[in-house]
Amino acid sequence: MKILVVGNGGREHALLWKLRRDAPHAELFVTGGNGGTDGLAQSVPLAAAEMQALAGWAEQNGIDLTIIGPEAPLAEGIADHLTNHGLRVFGPGKDAARIESSKAFAKTLMAKYGIPTADFRVFESLGEAEAHVRGLGGPVVVKASGLAAGKGVVVCDTAEEAAAALRDTMAGGAFGAAGEQVVVEERMTGEELSVFALTDGENVIAMLPAQDHKRVGEGETGPNTGGMGAYAPVSPATPALMEQVERDILRPTVAAMAREGHPFRGLLYAGLMLTPTGPRVVEFNCRFGDPETQVVLPLLRSSLLEPMLAIARGESIAGMTLEWHPGAAVTTVLASGGYPGDYATGLPIHLPPEVEGMDDVVVFHAGTRREADGALVTSGGRVMAVTALAPTVAQAAARSRAAAESIEFQGRLLRRDIGWREAAREGTHA
Numbered sequence: 001m002k003i004l005v006v007g008n009g010g011r012e013h014a015l016l017w018k019l020r021r022d023a024p025h026a027e028l029f030v031t032g033g034n035g036g037t038d039g040l041a042q043s044v045p046l047a048a049a050e051m052q053a054l055a056g057w058a059e060q061n062g063i064d065l066t067i068i069g070p071e072a073p074l075a076e077g078i079a080d081h082l083t084n085h086g087l088r089v090f091g092p093g094k095d096a097a098r099i100e101s102s103k104a105f106a107k108t109l110m111a112k113y114g115i116p117t118a119d120f121r122v123f124e125s126l127g128e129a130e131a132h133v134r135g136l137g138g139p140v141v142v143k144a145s146g147l148a149a150g151k152g153v154v155v156c157d158t159a160e161e162a163a164a165a166l167r168d169t170m171a172g173g174a175f176g177a178a179g180e181q182v183v184v185e186e187r188m189t190g191e192e193l194s195v196f197a198l199t200d201g202e203n204v205i206a207m208l209p210a211q212d213h214k215r216v217g218e219g220e221t222g223p224n225t226g227g228m229g230a231y232a233p234v235s236p237a238t239p240a241l242m243e244q245v246e247r248d249i250l251r252p253t254v255a256a257m258a259r260e261g262h263p264f265r266g267l268l269y270a271g272l273m274l275t276p277t278g279p280r281v282v283e284f285n286c287r288f289g290d291p292e293t294q295v296v297l298p299l300l301r302s303s304l305l306e307p308m309l310a311i312a313r314g315e316s317i318a319g320m321t322l323e324w325h326p327g328a329a330v331t332t333v334l335a336s337g338g339y340p341g342d343y344a345t346g347l348p349i350h351l352p353p354e355v356e357g358m359d360d361v362v363v364f365h366a367g368t369r370r371e372a373d374g375a376l377v378t379s380g381g382r383v384m385a386v387t388a389l390a391p392t393v394a395q396a397a398a399r400s401r402a403a404a405e406s407i408e409f410q411g412r413l414l415r416r417d418i419g420w421r422e423a424a425r426e427g428t429h430a
């Protein structure tokens with residue numbers, strides 16, 4: 001079997017790592033790749049954005065399954081392009097990807113079908129949006145409707161702050177076209193939960209829920225990022241809560257998408273907040289989360305390839321189940337100094353060989369590349385995600401942190417408190 005993974009970050013490295021375990025003899029390919037995918041997959045010198053060329057390449061090379069990692073190509077319709085070439089794709093078409101690429105679309109869908117989420121209004125006029133937040137007078141959340149790499153959201157305490165965020169988003173051009181339409185939301189409170197659900201457009205299989213740390217600084221301070229670390233499992237996500245999530249959120253959303261004429265097939269990622277009135281949706285994504293994938297997949301004992309293939313072939317996943325390892329996983333992201341703002345690239349990385357040989361530690365590469373002489377250097381904002389497995393989150397966090405700290409490059413940024421909420425809960429129960 002030949003499998004192509006589109007994308008070249010930590011999430012894609014984790015997908016390749018899992019696929020290699022599920023199918024030891026498969027031929028794996030990756031678009032571009034990074035310093036860590038070299039040993040796992042052959043690099044295809046095409047970018048995700050080169051959709052036509054990629055479809056042609058996949059067809060010529062007899063690719064049996066193409067898995068799309070990032071949201072941007074999905075929002076551009078890469079799955080439709082590949083499907084039109086007769087290829088099997090894991091990832092939704094452009095219409096269904098709107099559940100992530102247009103927050104206005106997602107919110108309107110949720111309102112129409114009674115899926116629990118924050119109250120909201122959509123604006124295209126700065127004046128009207130400003131008048132609205134001044135009228136509310138309290139804490140709100142301002143979001144660019146389009147894709148903004150996890151950075152288009154401002155959580156505001158006051159109407160003044162919200163007005164400033166609206167001006168930046170709508171008039172300041174901070175997010176380009178993504179900010180022409182904004183969503184102003186009620187601010188919710190509670191812990192967040194990332195739930196991945198495999199879906200064939202009708203049936204859903206929820207994966208082990210995870211929690212990520214979006215703020216750049218320890219103690220959840222500083223600006224939002226793509227994610228500085230993650231852990232699983234999350235103890236407030238009890239089996240009863242997950243049943244509620246499936247019943248009230250995942251299944252109704254998948255049914256709503258089908259009903260609206262754009263069935264969602266692939267991975268639906270529900271970003272939830274566990275509010276005092278129950279789980280509510282913060283956002284939907286149309287692909288695996290990064291860095292949550294780097295903790296969820298290492299805990300998955302059963303095959304991921306099997307349900308992915310069924311979904312890509314248009315078959316049903318009814319009756320399929322997933323099996324999980326006991327214990328916990330924690331991943332610590334190593335980021336470039338300055339991230340999520342400007343940062344330098346091309347900096348040499350010292351990756352001690354013993355770290356890669358450590359039991360129960362996996363180093364997933366993201367923004368890394370190999371120079372012609374084989375030297376490993378930084379090439380992006382998030383550089384690596386260092387995952388450790390252990391019986392408890394506290395133990396996995398300590399292992400992940402120690403391994404991450406032994407990897408060095410100039411300006412290296414990492415959080416030393418990944419999983420702190422769960423570690424505290426484990427402490428009280430011990």
Ligand code: AMP
Nearest residue numbers: 118141150153185186187188271282283
């Ligand atoms: P999003 O890109 O929509 O996931 O938003 C990024 C982050 O902003 C979320 O992970 C939350 O921490 C925060 N956020 C978004 N919407 C809300 C909301 N309605 N209430 C409180 N926090 C929110």
Ligand code: GLY
Nearest residue numbers: 212227289290291
């Ligand atoms: N970790 C957040 C995301 O993948 O969107």
